[in-house]
Amino acid sequence: MSSGFNSDDITLFFRFFDNSVVLVFSCMGAAYGAIKSGVVIISNRINPEAKPYYLFDEYANFSSGLACGLSRLFAGMVIGIIGDVNVIANA
Secondary structure, eight states, X not given: OOOSOOHHHHHHHHHHHHHHHHHHHHHHXXXXXXXXXXXXXXXXXXXXXSOOOOHHHHHHHHHHHHHHXXXXXXXXXXXXXXXXXXHHHHO
């Protein structure tokens, strides 16, 4: 009689287990970041003696963040397209 598990079942289990561990830890990291930023936002108080923050500075920060975010988005899209083309070429 053979045992109840063969090597393919165990390999499949560890493959799914690895993916679930990655998903759980990434969600835990996202939750930690959200909680930490919420605590920082709540704990900050308005300081009337602080340096004024002008509209030009806000637009400069927004546009630089938008440029960085969009460049990362397009880089990810290009990496995905190149990977897809390589998979199709090797099939």
